[in-house]
Amino acid sequence: VFLFSLFLVGTASFHGAGVSASFTSFSTIHVTKNKDGAEALLNWKSTLNNHSRSLLSSWHDDNPCNFTGVACDDFGAISHLNLSYLGLRGTLDGLDFSRLTSVVSFELANNSIYGFIPSSIEIGRLTSLIELHLPLNNLSGSIPSSIGNLTSLSVLNLFQNRLSGSIPSEMGSLANLTRLDLGYNKFFGSLPSEFNKLTRLTYLQLHNNDLEGEVPKDVCLGRSLQNFSILNNHFTGPIPTSLKNCSTLIRLRLDKNQLTGDITDAFGIYPHLNYMDLSHNHLRGELSWKWERCHNLMSLRISNNNIFGEIPVIFGRMAQLQLLDLSSNNLSGEIPREMGNLSMLLELDLSNNAIMGNVPIEIGFLSHLTHLNLASNNLSGLIPMQLGSCKSLLSLNLSRNKFQRSIPPEIGNTQFLGILDLSYNILSEHIPGELAILKNLEILNISHNSLFGYIPHAFDDMLALTSIDVSYNDLEGPLPNVKAFNEAPFEAIQHNKGLCGNVVGLPNCNSIRIKKRLGARITIILIISLLGFLFLSCALIVVVIINHRQRRIIKRKNNERANDLDFMSILRYDGKVFYDRIIEATEGFDSKNYVGEGAYGIVYKAEISEGQTFAIKQTLSSQEDTEIVDLVSFEREIQALTNIRHRNIVKFYGFCSHPQRCFLVYEYMERGSLRTTLKDDQRAIEFQWDKRISVVRGVADALSYMHHECSPPLIHRDLTSNNILLDRDYEAHVSDFGTARLLKPDSSKWTAIAGTIGYIAPELAYSIVPTEKCDVYSFGVIALETIMGKHPGDHVSQECSSSAQAESTMLKDVLDQRLSPSRLGLRDAQDVILITKLAFKCLQDDPRLRPTMGQVSRELCFQVPLDMPLSAVSLEQLHKIK
Template identity: 30%
Template structure:
């Protein structure tokens, strides 16, 4: 018995010892393969794979990114996502026979992938190569991959067709080819992959293709994302067979026709995105069975008819039907929805009243029903749950009073209720919520005064209440709105003095208080208004003198003081301003009109001041009359002398004009003035000679011209190339663009002159030339310290954002570069040179128009522009990102120091990634920033937080894919944000 016990004990010990046997030969073989790949096929600059050492305990199962089977110690997974390795596709990983999952995403791997190399991986269950730099065609799959369920090739640069050999992936569940450069068609054979649960094709350059007619064969599909894939034709009826679908997104395409009734069979769908197409007809009344649907967006189409009851009755979280042609009333059943958070119905033809109980049953956060034909009262309980943030109803016929309950809607951020028929008083609380950023009550019948509670709206940037019956004095509490940029209380019944503290609003850009009953003098202590561009005090009862301090406001371009009781002289200091609009008519001004305003361009702005006089501007009276004969004689002799001088000058100018422009009569010129400023056209034209030449570029020569009035202008004479039509097009493009643009950060076009022989554009002269001139000049580092560079970035961004978002239609510059950003005497930036600019005509969707040639400058052209030839705002965003990198580094876009085949984006990205790895936080390591910063800058002026912010924005702007780049409006927001990474 003891013998048997002893044998049993030995057996147990043996089994126990077996569990501690060292790794098997297969584990050693796996380690050898991994090391061979690491040492021979990958570059590991950050040494993230430094622990891949054969002698380490339990290797390779404890190495970074390696997962082994718990029983056999065989390698089953290699996950090197985001470790910043580079090189070719390391197919030899797949020589590990037990490997099932290979994730190499978020790295810098590149070049093409061959069918031979991919064939080594036929045993894999999951292959993720997303977010790398792979190019060429998608790899063929020459053998069947019987285990592969997940294939992710997204965010690369693959091009061409989707290979038919993808049918050799019979068990594939997830296929993601999004964000590449695929330019074939969307193939029907994808519907043979019937095990698919997720199919992503979005953001590719496919040829116009329909959604596969048999898409319904993918009965297991839960997610279909095919945005920006050039889909055309109608939505197939077979979508009703997608009974498992949860996320159905075919937005931003060219789909036409009706939405099929079969959409109502997608019984498990949670999200349907159809926006940004050309769908037409009525919405089908077929949504009753879609009990899981949470989000429906069919905005930006051509839909007509009414909102179906079946759609309004679904318990949606968000309903977006804006920018269509819908009509009829908003269904009452919509107000019973307990889940509704977002309701966007703007830009339609809806009528009737807003549902009475809207907001009562759900935590509504956003409602936008602007630009419809709605009428009647506002719902009493719209903010019942106190979650409302965006309240937008402008451009309707809504009447009655604003319910008192809205005064408790403390979450409001954005309020636009202008252009309705609202009356009565605004609840006090609605003026002063702490989160308010934009309030617009204009053009209603509202009354009452601005309460002191307005002081609580600390984040308010725009307060627009014009065209109402508001009255009383402006409360001093308005001075607590330190973020206020635009205040418009025009055309109301306000009276009394302006609060003196209003001059302390340092961020104020526009002040419009015309058409009220304000009295007293105009404030003189206005030095803090450094950002003020527009000041309109007209149609009030202001008295006293015009403050000379107005002439020191650096960016003021609009000044209207007409129809007041102002007296004294027009300060000569005002002639320093670069005014688009100047009006002092109908006051009690006296004395001589300053030389800069003594022209016919300003005549109407001076009338109604009986005691104003002018030397030669009629019908204003002359400034001096004497009965003394001697003085008369002196005057006569002086006049004769002046006439003689004028005749001599005229002959000289005429001779020079003939020398420069030929013998054509001045009557053949066509002169168009765009600014109300007196200019001597002949003097400008006669000054286009070599001694005044200050620059020469791709579109023409630029001359510096000092006028008799003391102002200096820049005149650009365009080249006359062999292709006269092209020269004409450039000229007309610049005129069409700049002639209608008014912005502090865009160069001002004063006038144009065109004849058969020449074309000339005249602008304000910029004392410091272009950003490129200063940045790459010998003293660039001294002249441009960090605060100036950051301010230049903000100003240029605001100019471009104005072109993209505030001009209607939008304007794309197409040649954004440092040489086209001019700097005035205080280094304020002005975007210039609009010869290549393109106006995006809304009616023809010209944002997608293909251009006949690549336009722009080497080093600044967005990567997609060269092969798509499409005009989009995102091309400007990329170019602006390059300018930001220039501001940071002081290097040109293709500096020789970057090395072969590298540009500034690649060079900066490599340093930034390397530095991020060394730092302790999420930001870029300071030593890395020092590597990037222009060494000529005074280091004491540098804010590393601002540098990091600007760098993050620049890298975002220069993203490879246009869809990944921010809009210029977002760039402006990020630059103004206090946090370095742009988060709030």
């Protein structure tokens, strides 16, 4: 027993000595590593600038565990470096990573570190590195391929540097990577296919770079991805197929790329998704019912694509939705009344679509709504007064629709409203004084309507206003005495009936009041004089009887003289005064004010003293070889034409007649006619496809209005590219009504064929009774001329179009080559194909086969996707498309 005990004691002593020796050796290793780490950090500190070194004043001995930003593990080895937000300036070149092998986390965010990422940052040296954070610095160059050796890395954050080059394929070796942020750099090229191997990624940010190519289809192969953003790159191709079943998604941003394909069934059901942005791509298809199954979705943006169809009714069940942006697509139908159930909605943008019908009154239930934009649609009817219940509104834009009647005074209840745009509608009646309650209103645009009366005096208290536009209405009276009106440019108040104020171009209100008071005094004097005359009239009656015959002769002569100087009031000016101003402004119709010439008159530019500019058409009259005009009928037509109000018809103010001259007064268009624009190469290049498409639509809308909304219908009769005028924004305005007549359907008062060769319908060769279908034919010619850049010539004939030569003619070859048709975007290409198809329909020889302008106008509002690219479309195929 004694010997056995002695053996145990000896054995224990032997093992204890061994453990002690091993621990001593282990400690020695860590002490050595710490000294190496301290020396590496001190050497790097010496390479930083003076200010940075002062921030690291605690770095001075060989124990790094006491250094600022340094943490050690239980064994005293450096495990964490966190030097973020210290304002350090320098490079990483002086840091020897080979002496920091125990570091688990390296954080250097938001400093001024510049230069390259050293290639020495790899597994052979940083064996334990799990997190590498270098965001918000000035690092440049490319990511070293050696970074792929950091196989333990879980987090890599290089956000917002100046890194460039392609993303190395070696990053596909980082199998443990869960978070990768390369956003806000200058990376280019395509993503390596090895990205499909990163199956553990939950957070992938590639936004704001110059990356291109297709997004790897298996980006969510591991079904772990939660936050994915490729915003603002140049990616092309379809939506990655793996995203459809990526049910873990919480936030997805694919916006501002060039992605294509049909999204109708490209996405699945995401129970955790709260943010989705697909805006500014080339996606097509219809809105999916599956969005309603994403119960946590708070923000959905799909603007600026080619989405068509109607807004699904089930969108009204997306209870958590706070932002819905479907603007700039091809959506049609009506706004579902179920949208009023979205009680959490803050922003709704459906602008720039083809949505029609009334705005549902249920929108007024959206008490939290801050931004509502329904601009540039085909909405009509009344602006619902229930919008006044949206008391949180900050911005309301209903411009460029067909809203009628009055502005609802209930809008004054939206006390926080800062922007109100109701321009380009058909609103009439007075401006409600309740709008003055909007003390926070900064921007007000009610231009291009038919509002009349005075601007409410209460507007004097709207001190927050910074920008106003009340132009193109029938307003009168003084402008409100507030900075926004007093400093408004004349363009923002022009084309009204009688506004006055301290704005250049407007008359002074005081002078108007003086004239009114003077007129009242004169009236009193006249009344007194009249009473005196009554007392004297008995004494003078004998003289009156004696001279009665002589006075009748004098009166007849005076009437004849007055008829010779018969002026019509224009813009509420005295006819004679306005006539004199026109003569003065045109310097007697001097050639230097010449603008152009049509078949029925010469056009001059006249800028009167009030600052308004008119187009004056001097008609061909008072000449021996011209037909005598029936002035009574002519004046009746003029009165009717002055009442026409449409955004795409040149506003007609009236006329002045004189034995020497007779001229018509029109709104002046800055860019002249469509024909002169197309003939000038430089102007034609500025006249891009989207503007040309808009011009065709505008002409169609104007003719539809003339044919279907005027009673009796108005036929233009001489529609050419010479009387399609363009304003500064290239919006089309149909002009030259000097040749048009108001015509009832059963009327046939024409005495001669009228029109311009190349634009007149073929049936006028054997019939002198024009119909609306003659204008339809002329529209077809103008539509082709607009997209071809010149008169279409033989292409207006179907017989020619069906010839062997035309069968092989491709559409891209007849388009205006000055605009490089091959570069047409998908949406513009579809519009051009649609316009060409409709133009050929309008050019049918048989007028019964031509569509009405109402049908053409409506069809131009919709964009039907075609299965073939522009380069593959021939003129023959367009004749066959129904």
